[in-house]
């Protein structure tokens with residue numbers, strides 16, 4: 001991992017009386033240490049990647065405290081770690097991206113929730129929902145409900161978030177339930193400060209080992225017949241215990257309101273800041289959060305405490321519930337609580353707010369407008385009505401002017417990405433063999449689903465591409481291609497895909513991108529990350545990292561894969577030929593192509609400082625750049641359609657007799673060579689040139705350069 005968390009690690013060491021400044025997710029990380037956590041694990045994914053990344057880099061400090069840190073191979077293995085807290089009084093925390101990570105972890109979570117825990121368990125999930133999300137739009141809430149896990153959704157304010165971590169462990173211990181702490185994207189990145197406390201070295205730890213295993217206790221197994229007892233314990237003991245703790249500790253907050261205190265708002269804690277921003281649009285709240293309406297903040301969204309909710313609703317003119325996402329679990333439970341108490345307070349929620357999608361300030365303001373117009377029209381300023389109407393009118397005007405909705409701006413692969421050439425080769429191979437069905441996967445290569453490649457018929461989960469073609473490939477005339485990253489391969493693909501295909505003798509083609517990292521989640525190291533030990537004469541590391549790690553290949557061979565090729569990704573012709581062979585060979589079993597090429601983002605992070613240090617020492621530095629000879633470019637732009645590199649673009653044709661723009665390579669080219677490789681493989685116009693930019697050139701090179709320049713001048717005069 002190349003990103004350094006040096007400063008963040010310093011923040012983790014802050015003690016009593018010092019002030020922590022920083023992002024929400026780092027505050028959560030610090031709070032884990034203040035809570036005396038014994039072990040931490042997880043699988044990275046936005047928006048919570050930093051938690052584990054920082055912990056992994058802080059291992060020497062974690063060792064001092066005795067805290068064990070495990071970078072798990074997937075979310076299931078992270079969830080299974082929590083088994084340590086079933087018997088032993090040790091606190092544990094794991095983290096991942098939800099909803100996808102929770103899906104993967106679901107089996108272990110069910111088996112953990114059934115017997116319950118002794119030591120406090122906190123599962124920190126990044127609720128990747130709404131604008132900026134990168135996964136399916138579902139709610140973690142469903143898992144808390146079905147398995148019986150408490151769900152925290154803290155108000156995004158650093159002291160409150162830290163408080164909820166510390167109380168979350170206590171809640172888990174008081175109720176014997178695992179506790180999920182969900183953090184939306186904005187909560188992870190909210191900045192603020194809090195007064196730190198000393199970190200607590202856990203009692204049982206790597207520094208103070210548990211002397212003996214606990215006695216055998218069948219009740220602690222998620223195994224019949226005791227699972228029937230567990231089910232009863234959940235409803236008869238654990239949930240009531242959790243409700244008692246939530247009430248006694250005041251985990252949910254009520255703000256009384258002022259001139260409109262007879263109107264109530266109930267809000268998920270994570271939405272509180274946006275709600276205050278929306279109320280400000282009506283002049284109903286100030287910048288410090290003082291609201292005219294009464295607000296009940298659910299920092300714990302499950303289990304709900306019916307008595308507290310009905311107490312808040314009793315006597316109100318009306319109540320609006322702000323619950324993001326669907327289904328409306330909280331609204332249904334609240335309506336039931338009101339009904340059971342025979343309370344007639346009008347309850348609104350999804351009837352005034354959208355059923356799905358992020359509740360931004362504007363969305364909430366629209367819901368508040370409907371609520372206030374119904375129950376307190378005098379509280380609606382004309383300016384707010386105009387603001388909302390103005391926003392809608394502007395959007396409509398833009399759409400009318402364009403004639404279409406605003407064009408999407410999808411993300412793309414980095415400049416020089418090693419995965420791009422493979423999709424160029426795939427385009428070319430399909431020209432020969434015909435179109436093939438392509439099973440896509442999660443990872444940077446999923447960006448090939450956008451233009452100019454538009455590749456991938458399905459994405460069924462991380463590492464699932466080979467498994468997801470099992471029903472398709474027997475029905476297709478041509479062979480199906482499954483595309484997978486090395487991150488996905490280790491996360492899931494090896495077992496669900498490769499093992500299954502071999503066992504069933506499937507005629508399948510798998511292409512694995514071996515770029516050396518789980519790049520899409522933040523370029524974390526994996527088991528096949530190449531060793532980084534090469535040194536130059538001055539002792540500098542990292543100048544000539546060579547991909548020699550054969551972990552994937554040896555694993556595949558060990559499992560029995562017989563048709564296996566490793567091809568460098570930038571060798572487009574060779575990749576095209578290998579793909580064509582895989583699609584047409586008489587070999588009927590699993591065919592695997594390992595596409596080898598280091599993640600360019602990581603490569604640049606590695607070599608740029610090294611090149612700068614060489615240059616500063618006066619040593620020779622050579623950089624490769626590609627360019628387009630505008631006199632030769634025929635204006636066809638096939639190179640752009642075949643590459644998609646952001647630095648390969650268009651400019652006005654300098655020839656006054658031609659109208660078509662020419663291709664051009666703008667600043668930023670990293671000299672990956674794909675332009676040249678594509679030009680050869682697809683027999684494009686010969687307009688690309690390769691230039692070597694040499695700094696601190698030696699005297700023979702400078703002399704040669706002067707002679708060449710003089711010769712050029714002579715020829716130009718001739």
Ligand code: SF4
Nearest residue numbers: 414417444599600601
């Ligand atoms: S992070 Fe690496 S693998 Fe992902 S798009 Fe960028 S260069 Fe390619």
Ligand code: SF4
Nearest residue numbers: 645669670672673675
């Ligand atoms: S060589 Fe071509 S594909 Fe590679 S970075 Fe430069 S412009 Fe992009």
